[in-house]
Amino acid sequence: MKSLQHFLLPFVAISILLFPIALNATSLAAVDNTGVQVQPMQQNGMTYLSGGIGEDEARAIEQAQGYNLHMTFAIGPENKYVPDVEVTVQNASGQTLLTLSDAGPLVYVQLPPGKYNVVATRNGEVRRDTAEVGSGAARKLVFHWNSDE
Template sequence: MRSLQCSLLPFVTIAILLFPLALNATNLAPIDNTGVQIQPMQQNGITYLSGGIGEDEARAIGQAQGYNLHMTFAIGPENKYVPDVDVTVQNSSGQTLLTLSDAGPLVYVQLPPGKYSVVATRNGEERRDTADVGSGAARKLVFHWNSSE
């Protein structure tokens, strides 16, 4: 038994080391644009993407550049993506910059540097978070609900 464990160790080690590369390769895989309906939208001068239903749409949004706020909406213990979320983004002065209905499961937003409040509502149940965005890496927010109801 010990001999079997020792002989498998190099293979397990290589698999663990290569796993992140496999994930990146999947994210960079070609996208079949025939089913992708993602187009940049604007509201109050704020550009955003909303969608991600299906693997190609999710990858298309995930590969989009220039969006400094990334939001993901999910439910249940399996973290299943949900596309039926109402979203409000307000600046630090309380001014509403973005109001979306039935958004998601991914929403990427281009915002000027600053601090923002985000309210995500699904079936009347609110989730709140704040995002400090700048010119660096995108700020990622995940909103989760416990049930699919």
């Protein structure tokens, strides 16, 4: 019996160490693009993606490259994604670069390096945040409302 324990112990230890890697691999699953309608859009020279309704569409946006501002819109204690948000992105001098209606629940924007003010409005409730983007990792903003009303 002891020899069996000594034999199985390394396999159990390796399995435990690899478990987090296996969990992350599920998020890298292939996206079924046949039903995904997310296409890059442009406004005032800014390229953006807006959508994320459904698992495949959300994954397609999350895997998109080249967008340095990632915004997520959610409500309630369960952080349920919501798609009906008005978004305004302004540069540091207050010039509006992007205005979206019925945006989300995910919005990814490709911006020149700089500091930006973002205003997200849902059902009249306003949320504000600032983002400084550069050539490094994308800046992530999460806008949350307490309820669906």
